[in-house]
Amino acid sequence: MKEQLRQNTIGHDATVLLSSSHQMLKHFWIIAMLLTLALLFVESASAASLTLTFSSDASGISLGGSGTSAATINFASVHAYGGAVPAGVTKSVGATNWTLSAPIDVLVTKAGLGTSVNYTMTAQLQSSGLTYTWKLGSATLTSAFPAMVTAAGVYGSKTAYTFSLTIPFSAAAGTVNNTLDILVTAN
């Protein structure tokens, strides 16, 4: 074998590959196996997916876009003292601020993720909401970074999270607009 290799050496020191048929075959199968595994993972991973939808909670405010991944909450015109709030909204007045709160339902379903037992959900404000305090469940939301709402969300069943907006008495009257970006990740 070594003698055969030397005889096939070309002048510029390139060596013509003339390994034995046994070694060639072994290397071929190793490579083929690796490539096959890779292709199998690609094929199975392309079927994995999550869906996230929001819907009106029976005790909460009626969501716009209920049943979709793009919901809206419209509190309309509200006052700390007096006035009315939409059905399903709770108003709490404190010493220096007041809070509007309402539950919303979150539904996350999975496909092709048999090994995932739960999900992580984060929420982040699109715009800075420094004047007000925004919360989803127990997580206080900002625009700086995603806040963890849950690290062990349950698939396949609606989970109610209370959204709350706290308005200081010192905040000027006017329109409040912001959007919560919600991200769920399979664990």
Add this chain to the structure above:
Amino acid sequence: MKLKLVAGLTILGLATLVSSPVFAATTASGTVAVTATVASSVSLTFVSDPAGITLGGTGTSAATVAFGNVQAFGGVVPANVTKTVAAANWTLSTPFDVVVAVANQVSPTYTLTAQLAIADAVDTWKVGASTITSAAAATVTAAGAYGSTSYTLALTIPFAKAAGAITNTINFVATAN
């Protein structure tokens, strides 16, 4: 050469494996858009003053003052009610607290007015220094400080008035300045 080829193909296979989506987190996203129109507002409540008569509905915007059975000469008055008898009339007076708060508006003070719901041409009603009638709202204060302020309610009854029940309501309005 052979080893390099094998190594290279192995690395290619592993790279394909590692870059496959199974190693990327599976996610889904959504949005919840929130809107509200915050309007300014003022709160007005009445609270029993420590030195005054016990209000019914204390802490609310609908309080009651019940003097009970009273008489110019003799008899008793409720706790913390002062009876003053003059030459031609007598007066019952007691302090009560007015609590005013403002939200979502820059306002240094408030104006407080009071007006009788029912005309009373016989008795004299006063809140603080202001005589209250049903004809028009009287200004109790034009620069009230937010928070709790004590005002004295005084009801003056002429000796000439016939005995009987006295019932009336004072309508207060607090306006942010």
